[in-house]
Amino acid sequence: MPTPSDAVRDAALSVPRTARQRARTEITREIIETARRHLAESGAAGLSLRAVARDLGMVSSAVYRYVPSRDDLLTALIIESYEHLGDAVARSEAQLRRGDLVGRWLAVCHAVRDWALANPHEYALLYGSPVPGYAAPQDTVPAGTRVPMLLMQLSADIIDAGMSPEPQRVPRAVHGSLVPLREGSGLPGSVPDDSIVRGIMAWTTLFGAVSLELFGQYGDGIADPRALFDHEMHRIAALLVAPDQ
Amino acid sequence: MPTPSDAVRDAALSVPRTARQRARTEITREIIETARRHLAESGAAGLSLRAVARDLGMVSSAVYRYVPSRDDLLTALIIESYEHLGDAVARSEAQLRRGDLVGRWLAVCHAVRDWALANPHEYALLYGSPVPGYAAPQDTVPAGTRVPMLLMQLSADIIDAGMSPEPQRVPRAVHGSLVPLREGSGLPGSVPDDSIVRGIMAWTTLFGAVSLELFGQYGDGIADPRALFDHEMHRIAALLVAPDQ
DNA sequence: CCTTGTCAAGAGCGCTGCTCTCGTCTCTTG
């Protein structure tokens, strides 16, 4: 008695057994794929289970054999999109010399921005207002932390290279605030609070800049958003690694 | 022959003449008010013209005499929300001594965050993913730039007080990128590019921090978001005004 | 072979945004 939730999971793992099960995971994958195409074209708000079914030549009720609900389909798309973004960023960042810390930071920045510009609806789904009530369940967390994790690794590398800026004192309350993050991320205890704060602020500014641009907050006030973005991220770089090179 | 768009505008201006017109602006205002209540409770996605009509004891088609479409209603709510946020921020910032530049910056930060926490759905409507296709027309621009304008004024005051940090060199492309913003904001030409960039980055980090927290990107990694936010904004303060006090 | 379980299809419920018509009421003009 396979439930639709199982189908979504199996489609990701893709470990079929009988012909029935193979067909099942196959169709589930097709549904998610078609939904991803619709998402890219019309955005999350315009994603319709019925339209997806129509595209696949099946009737809407049949889709519910494979997907429990529209929200679950969106959740699957969220996870998939996080992975796509994570892949794009990791791929871009991996091309640089490990010792080129500033270069790696800038690579992450532009990879995020480029991906967001290429996939605006997906980015909006990930980082915009949470659409379906407050859907985002625990399933999306591991995928969603990939980019922040990558930045944490970069922070650790900066420390190892002895390129950290003069550590700044961090208030007691902030130290306590970071405890669950330390535990959840497996960050070595030797990383000082100051570095974590710097990492968070860098990620915050990166996210903020991309979102402001993509969500139209600049209006037509900024002629060349890429130039501004690049400059901003260069300035943040000075926050992350000491300028003495 | 009053069009529904006129009704929405008149409700804001409220200059009635005949009894008919007074009733018209009155009802239009009630519609927007009820819609704002629904927005606060269920979010933009859950806002239904029919539900608003039901709440007002009228039939759905009657609402269309006053509001051209759901998107226009949302646009009206966007403008109203921008004004509310702008009021809250301006009120909070005005309470501080003009010379207390860091204090004014922090007041703006906490006013934005407090308002966002108190009105999450409104904040999501303003700064989250643009819901209705790409609605946000020109009407929302003046209201939407209130907070950034306030920060621009703060930047100008910092310069006037001679408290600006050592100006940093700004690339040619970035200078050009800022031209339309200079023209649109009536900023005095004496304000250097560097100050504008600092202002944009401050606004970017403020916006990013509030959005990351409100949209659930911190997960449960941050125990005391307010403490972290306050600390981050203090650090940004050092970017805006020279630490020599 | 035959039972069990999976499947696609269709009908249907309640909701949505939006349009059109119709009878009524009000304001304005002759």
Place this chain on the structure above:
DNA sequence: CAAGAGACGAGAGCAGCGCTCTTGACAAGG
């Protein structure tokens, strides 16, 4: 003051949505 022009509320209706339930056909396993 009366008559025509215009604004209005109510209702029916269309197409779409998410989702549920029933029905009949098919395949898998005992």
